[in-house]
Amino acid sequence: MSFTRTALVCALALASPLSFAENYPARPVRLVITYPPGGTTDFVGRPLAQKLGEQFGQSFVVDNRGGAGGIVATMIVAQAPPDGYTLLLGTSAGMLINPLLNPKVGYDAFRDFTPVGRTNINPQALVANNALPAGNVKELIAYAKQNPGKLNVASSGVGTPNHLGGEMLKYMAKVDIVHVAYKGGGPALTDLIAGQVQLQFSSIPTVLPHVKAGRVKMLAIGSAKRSPALPDVPTIAESGVPGYEYTTWYGVFGPRGMSKPIVAQLNDGIAKALAAPDMGQRLMSAGAEPAPTSPEVLVDYMRAESGRWAKLIKAANIKAE
Secondary structure, eight states: OOHHHHHHHHHHOOHHHHHHHTTOOOOOOEEESSSTTTSHHHHHHHHHHHHHHHHHSOEEEEOOOOOOHHHHHHHHHHTTTSSSEEEEEEEEIIIIIIIHHHHSOHHHTSSSSSEEEEEEEEHHHEEETTTSOOSSHHHHHHHHHSSTTTOEEEESSTHHHHHHHHHHHHHTTOOOOEEEEEESHHHHHHHHHHHHHSEEEEEEEHHHHHHHHTTTEEOOOSSSSSTTTSSOOOEEEEEEEETOOOEEEEEEEEEOOOOOOHHHHHHHHHHHHHHSSHHHHHHHTTOOOEEOOOHHHHHHHHHHHHHHHHHHHHHHTTOOO
């Protein structure tokens, strides 16, 4: 090997992560989204990518890779080079619930990814058919205890977040309510309106038009605190089930091994994007709440969430289909 080539190899080997980070990004960055275009993940991911592109002076390109409940997209990022040019907009379902229900899913959220930061939380609403003789959660629990096994709670499928939200309510309130799994939230909502089922957990933007039109009624939301978007709607925790908390969340992740300086740049960029008034208003209009965190706080949050869901999945004996 020539002296010049040897010197070059040594220089590259000794180069600090910071020196590479100073030139980041030098080309477009791919933001992989776990669901097809048009969903809530898109609603968050696309404006986030635009804001990051404006900040960094380089394109952040959204790549929708739906399939297998987010597993397809998540695996793409897990197997990508850790250079900061392939990122994932991960979800609570994809990062935590899928591996808990199926240990053979092929990835581990804590082992195979570099956390960059949480982006938002999405409080979920508990809605009911208008014929249900309960106008709030306390009345619902009382009615369910008087009529065990007679109420149904719909979900978009076994193991989905809204299924687990319903199971958590049943477990913590000690009520017997029958779970009915549908192939998607749309058919479940249709049957809720028609009275085929009595209850459903769903995202706020999905059900709010039907609540306003009087087709269904909203009993409460699942977050620990009331949503700024719906300040008059109580939480389940304050309505008779202390400690209840069910929200979904999104966060940005890279493959395992990303450099800390690049992670720090991206985390700062995400926080600035979410602090922009137009971004905040956009998220709030969809019932989502900007909730940026440091990578360390995100990991702590995920570990707490994983523990809660693991306990529930075991107690309710929930199996993946």
